[in-house]
Each structure stands twice: as C-alpha cells, then as structure tokens.
Amino acid sequence: MIDDPIGLSIVQKQLDHIARQMGWVMMRTARSTIFSQSHDFSCFICDAHGNIVSQADGLPIHTGGGGFAVRAVLERFGREIADGDVFILNDPYLAGGNHLPDYTIIRPVFLLGELLAFCCNRAHQSDIGGGAAGTYNSVATEIFHEGIRLPVLQLIAAGKLRRDLWELLLANTRCPDLLDGDLRAMIGSTEIGARRLAEALSLLRQGTARDYLNGILDYAEHLVREEITRLPCGVYEGEDESDNDCFGPADIRVRVRVTVSDKDLHLDFTGSSPQISGFKNSSIANTYSSVYLAIIAFLGPQLPKNQGAFRAVTVHAPEGTVVNARSPAPMTMNTIFPATNIVHACWKALASCDPKRACAGWGKLLHCVTSGRRLSGETFVLYHGHGLPSAGAVRGRDGFPGMGLVPTLCGSRLANVETQEQFYPITIHKHEMRCDGEGAGEFRGGPGMNYVADVEVAAEYSFRGEGGYGLTAFGVNGGSAGQSGSMTLAAANGEPFDIPQYGVRNLPPLRINITSPGGGGYGDPRRRNPDAVLCDVQGGIVSPKRARDVYGVVLTTDRRSVDADATALLRSRRQTASEALRA
Structure with missing residues (x-):
C-alpha cells in the first residue's frame, strides 16, 4: 500500500473533478433535455481491471455497478484494446448493463503505451425501439420486447468510427436526431475525460500511476471497514414489497438478511420472490448498485465512493429471483423497481442495527411517459419529472421535496418548466409542494408535489405506478409514513380516463394531474x-x-x-x- 496519504487524497479529488467535468461536457452538448436538463446520465472512471475509482457524477444506480460493464469489455476484447478505441453496450445479460435504455460508452485511457483506466458515460436514451416509445414498455414479458440489445461492441476502432454500427443504432430508435446528437455528446465527454485523466496521471512520479489508483482503493476499503467496526455484530433482516407484477395484483417481496461481522457486511437476498412476468426484474449489476447505494448512504456520506469501499460488502442474490433474474426476463423498470425495494429492504435491516443512522423511506414512483409526434413529424418523448415523489428524512435533516427517486439519491435534476413548454406540446399549470403529504417526524419527510399540465396532442402513455395504490414511504424511530399519491388523466370536457397501474394506452389531448407521494419521517413528531x-x-x-x-x-x-x-x-x-x- 502506497505511503502517501496526501497524494492519495489529491489523486482522488482529481479523479472526482474529472468525472464531474465529463458530466458538464455532457450537459452542455447533449441534444435531449433528459440529459441537458434532467441529468439522467452518469460519468465514472474505472482502473485497468474494471474497478470503479470515481463515481462523482450522476446517479449511483448507474455507477455503482459500472464495473460489471468495464469488466465485460475486458473479457470480450482483452489484449486487443487499443488507444483510440471506444466501446458501447447496454445488455444486462451479456454485457454487464443494468437495463437496456442505459447505453454505456467506455473509452480506454493509455499512458506511455500502458492501459491504466477507462472513462465511461452511462446515459438513459430517449428511445431504443421496442414495443413502446420512450423505452418503458409496460406490457413487456421478455427482454426482446424492450428494445435493441447491445453486447460489447467496438463503436470506434483506433479513432475510426464504425459507420455501419452507427447507422444500425440510428435505425433502431424512434428519435434518430436525438440519439445522433446524444451519442456524440457521450463520446465527447469520455474523450475530454480521457485527456484530462492522462494529463493528471502523467504528473505523478514515474511508474506510480497504477500504485496510486490501487492506493485510493485500499484507503477506501480501510475507511469503510473501520466504520463497520462501529456497528454491533449480528444478523438483521428487512423486506420491502410491491403489490403487482405489471399485469395484476401480486405479492412481490425483496427480503434481505444483513450479517454484520467484525469488519464485513454480507447481504443475503434468499427468500426474495421469484422473477416475475413484468419488467420489474433486476439484473445482477443493478442489484449491486442498489446495495452499494444503500450501504454507503447509511454508513456516511464522508466515505469514498469507489470499488475499494465495496470490498467489505458481499452479496448473495439467488438466480431466478426478482433481484437476479434469468434471461429472457424483461427488466427496463429495474433501476426504479426493484431497485427502490432493494434499498428500502437494506435500510430497514440496518435501522435495527444502528437506529441513529436510520434512513426513512422515499416516496414510490407514480408516473407516466408521454410520447407522440410534433407538428414537424418528429417523435417526442416526455418524462413528467415535475411529478416525482419526495425523499425521506434522516437524523438532522428533513426529506427533500420533489427530488426524484431513491436510486438517484438526488443526482437527477428538475427540468426548467419554461424549457419543457418550449420543447414539448405541453402547458404546465401547477408545480408546487403538497400540503400534509409528508411523513411526520422530528425531521419530516418531503411533502410530495402537486403537478398539473395539459398535453396538447394525442399521444401514447406508458404507465408505471407504485405510489398511488396504498404503498407508502416508511418512517423510522417513531416517524410516520409518507402519504400515498394519486394520478388522474382527463379529457378536455373533464371526463376522466380509466388508467392502469401499469400498461400502455393511446389517448387524445388531455390534462394530467399528479399528487406525488411524500417521504417518510424520522423520530417522534412531538419532538420537532x-x-x-x-x-x-x-x-x-x-x-x-x-x-x-x-x-x-x-x-x-x-x-x-x-x-x-x-x-x-x-x-x-x-x-x-x-x-x-x-x-
């Protein structure tokens, strides 16, 4: 282990800054508002072995399992990887992806002819084909219904773009104009990242760049194991539920048993429900991302967030369950469900281990994706992000309002209302915090949001909702659960449409009204x-x-x-x- 704590700290800060720079490049150059406004992408850096050394940008559900994708590139191309190569993938079964909409661009970084790292950008595309516009096909029963599958592919070979592959990607989307610009932004962000990373590593003492990358991983491992020693050893259990399989009522459980030993955590998901017919099944990479998010958020935000921090955590996710589905199970929804269930189950188990660190539950999703055609004939895909639920509370802090879903951990952003109205055929009438939606507590949960908008054209709607049918965000240490939400769609004459919890519908111009779920509270409300x-x-x-x-x-x-x-x-x-x- 390298004996230079100041140098290790500087290198980690440099890596984190480079990851953020990649994110800034992406936001400023991407064509889709899902990237330029909402930041539904993540940039991260791995070492030459596929270990994450920085995930300072974006969403932890994207980056925590990013090493699976890089290791898939190493397994497929190995010694053939050359300077100037760029790889693309998305498949959760074949390429270490979490779900198909998240294309991952991976660029190797060489220094003096030696492969030292990879700069990566994982981004949720506006559309990747499949049975429903906008990537969320709520009626999918196998992954083939969800869009194009990409194993590890060489998109750029030694600096030369493969035009045939590029045209294949554009042919398999309803939004080729968006994908063309967004892929270029992803590639550009990794190019800037690789250049900055090579410059930073070249300033280290000759021959020690690899030692420093190994050193920051070792140091993170040391800090996390030290934090684990502060927990009481024992076995702690938690579970979280879903009430449907996308086609009807169902009792679906994510169960976890957390074993805390002297310096290790082991999470066993034995007892979780079998994989389901709907698209709420998790890939193994997505499950690891969810676990890492839950553990680091619980242990403390000051801890490094790299692969070294995860060495103390082992996971057993039985194959054939909702937390590790077998092919060809669909799984586009997995970065939300069962990711939310996995995080909540872990937090419930850990809350009984150390109540002071307990995290209250976040509101569950109640949402629809709207897709249709502009007057120009181009397809648009609109995510109603202003109707997202609120965060749960922790000791010392109230839950945030309208900050998205727990797998994002506030890494996503709310698009500007005026920008949404410029880019889409929509008029937003209301976006405000809800009254009495919070989970009460000494520190209250986020209140949820009230969102009202008119969609001015006929469109297709993909519904995906857990938070409006009685499932709520749990409270901890005497705090109460957040309030459930509701969603209604009505025609111009006020007549409501009958909408499913999950499903796809073609509807005329309408008004959408979302009252989003609130977050859970922490502690006795009378102590507030x-x-x-x-x-x-x-x-x-x-x-x-x-x-x-x-x-x-x-x-x-x-x-x-x-x-x-x-x-x-x-x-x-x-x-x-x-x-x-x-x-």
Missing part, C-alpha cells in the same frame, strides 16, 4: 422544533390542524407565531397519555 412547524405551516407544507393534531404545536390566530404556552401544555398532556398507555 415548534418554529420548524410554524415555518412549514406558513409555507403551505403542513396545515394548522395537522400541526396541532400530529406535531402538538399550537399557533396564534394569525399564524404568525407559535403559542408557546398552549404548545407546551398540549405536548405535556400527550406525553402523559403516552406514558400511561405504555404502562
């Missing part, structure tokens, strides 16, 4: 700072009635301040009643 409750009431997040009934906070008649005496009396009475009930 009364001034924080006052702020929530004044901001329209909590009603005065809920402030009194749930948080035990009484406001003055004008709602401009807390009635301290009445609040103290109300809280003391409830405390006495609770103690008597426990006795």
Whole structure:
C-alpha cells in the first residue's frame, strides 16, 4: 500500500473533478433535455481491471455497478484494446448493463503505451425501439420486447468510427436526431475525460500511476471497514414489497438478511420472490448498485465512493429471483423497481442495527411517459419529472421535496418548466409542494408535489405506478409514513380516463394531474422544533390542524407565531397519555 496519504487524497479529488467535468461536457452538448436538463446520465472512471475509482457524477444506480460493464469489455476484447478505441453496450445479460435504455460508452485511457483506466458515460436514451416509445414498455414479458440489445461492441476502432454500427443504432430508435446528437455528446465527454485523466496521471512520479489508483482503493476499503467496526455484530433482516407484477395484483417481496461481522457486511437476498412476468426484474449489476447505494448512504456520506469501499460488502442474490433474474426476463423498470425495494429492504435491516443512522423511506414512483409526434413529424418523448415523489428524512435533516427517486439519491435534476413548454406540446399549470403529504417526524419527510399540465396532442402513455395504490414511504424511530399519491388523466370536457397501474394506452389531448407521494419521517413528531412547524405551516407544507393534531404545536390566530404556552401544555398532556398507555 502506497505511503502517501496526501497524494492519495489529491489523486482522488482529481479523479472526482474529472468525472464531474465529463458530466458538464455532457450537459452542455447533449441534444435531449433528459440529459441537458434532467441529468439522467452518469460519468465514472474505472482502473485497468474494471474497478470503479470515481463515481462523482450522476446517479449511483448507474455507477455503482459500472464495473460489471468495464469488466465485460475486458473479457470480450482483452489484449486487443487499443488507444483510440471506444466501446458501447447496454445488455444486462451479456454485457454487464443494468437495463437496456442505459447505453454505456467506455473509452480506454493509455499512458506511455500502458492501459491504466477507462472513462465511461452511462446515459438513459430517449428511445431504443421496442414495443413502446420512450423505452418503458409496460406490457413487456421478455427482454426482446424492450428494445435493441447491445453486447460489447467496438463503436470506434483506433479513432475510426464504425459507420455501419452507427447507422444500425440510428435505425433502431424512434428519435434518430436525438440519439445522433446524444451519442456524440457521450463520446465527447469520455474523450475530454480521457485527456484530462492522462494529463493528471502523467504528473505523478514515474511508474506510480497504477500504485496510486490501487492506493485510493485500499484507503477506501480501510475507511469503510473501520466504520463497520462501529456497528454491533449480528444478523438483521428487512423486506420491502410491491403489490403487482405489471399485469395484476401480486405479492412481490425483496427480503434481505444483513450479517454484520467484525469488519464485513454480507447481504443475503434468499427468500426474495421469484422473477416475475413484468419488467420489474433486476439484473445482477443493478442489484449491486442498489446495495452499494444503500450501504454507503447509511454508513456516511464522508466515505469514498469507489470499488475499494465495496470490498467489505458481499452479496448473495439467488438466480431466478426478482433481484437476479434469468434471461429472457424483461427488466427496463429495474433501476426504479426493484431497485427502490432493494434499498428500502437494506435500510430497514440496518435501522435495527444502528437506529441513529436510520434512513426513512422515499416516496414510490407514480408516473407516466408521454410520447407522440410534433407538428414537424418528429417523435417526442416526455418524462413528467415535475411529478416525482419526495425523499425521506434522516437524523438532522428533513426529506427533500420533489427530488426524484431513491436510486438517484438526488443526482437527477428538475427540468426548467419554461424549457419543457418550449420543447414539448405541453402547458404546465401547477408545480408546487403538497400540503400534509409528508411523513411526520422530528425531521419530516418531503411533502410530495402537486403537478398539473395539459398535453396538447394525442399521444401514447406508458404507465408505471407504485405510489398511488396504498404503498407508502416508511418512517423510522417513531416517524410516520409518507402519504400515498394519486394520478388522474382527463379529457378536455373533464371526463376522466380509466388508467392502469401499469400498461400502455393511446389517448387524445388531455390534462394530467399528479399528487406525488411524500417521504417518510424520522423520530417522534412531538419532538420537532415548534418554529420548524410554524415555518412549514406558513409555507403551505403542513396545515394548522395537522400541526396541532400530529406535531402538538399550537399557533396564534394569525399564524404568525407559535403559542408557546398552549404548545407546551398540549405536548405535556400527550406525553402523559403516552406514558400511561405504555404502562
């Protein structure tokens, strides 16, 4: 192990900065708003063996299992890899992908003729063919229904683009204009990353670049194992559920048993439900990403986020289950479900291990993808990201409002409303925080959002919803669950359409109304700072009635301040009643 802690820290910071630079290049040059506005892509760096050394940019569900993809490139091309090559892949069974919409561009980095690293960009494409526009085919029963499958392919050979492969990719999308620009942006981002990385590594002492990359992995391993020693050894269990298999009611469980030993964590998903007919099955890379996200978020944000940090974590995911499906099971939904279920199951198990670090659940998705044709004849694909659910609370922090789904861990962004209206045939009437949607707690969950928009053309809708049918974000340590959401679609005359929980429908111009689910709360609501409750009431997040009934906070008649005496009396009475009930 290299004995240069300052140098190791500098190298890690440089790698992280380069990963972020790649992300900035992608956002500024990509054609689709899903990238330039919403950041549904991730840039990461691996060493020559496929170990992640930086995942500072983007979404952890993309990057945590990124090493599977790089190792697939190494297995397929090995010693044939040359400077100037660029590879592309997406297949979860053949190429270490998580799901088909995420194309991954992988560029090797050479220094003095030696392969030292790979710069990578994994990005969710607007459309990759398949049975439904916009990549989410809710009625798929096998992966062949979900779009084009890419094993490890050499897109650029020693600096020369393979035109035949490029044309094949453009022929298998409904949005070739977008894909053409987005792929060029992905390639460009990795080119900039590779150039910066080679420059940074060349400044190290001669012959030690590989030693420094190994050193940062070893150091991360040391820090994580040290953190694990602070946990009580034992076996802890958790589970999370889904109530449908995309075609009807079903009881689908993700179960995990977490074994904490002296310096290791072992996660065993034995007992999880068998793989299902719908597209909510996980690839092994996606399951590892979900586990790594859950573990690092629980242990602490200060820890390095590279492959060394994951050496202390082992995973057993039985083949043929929803957490490691056999081919040809469909799995486009897996970066959301069962990824959310995997993270939640892990957090529930770990909460019983160390309650102070517990993470409350995030709201579950309630969404639809709209695709249709512009007046110019081009296909558009619109994600209603302003209707996404809210985050759960942790000790010391309320849950964030409208920050997306737990597998993104706030790495995605909300597109600008005005930009959405310019690019798509849509008028957005409302985007505001919901009242009384939060999971109550000493630290409350995110409140959820109210989103109302008119889609002005006939379009195809792919529905995917868990958060509007009773499944909620769990609370921890006395905090309550977040509120469930709702979604309605109605014609111009106000008549509502009958919409499925999962499915594909062709509908005329309509109004969409989403009340998104709230996040779970942390701790006893009656311990919440009364001034924080006052702020929530004044901001329209909590009603005065809920402030009194749930948080035990009484406001003055004008709602401009807390009635301290009445609040103290109300809280003391409830405390006495609770103690008597426990006795």
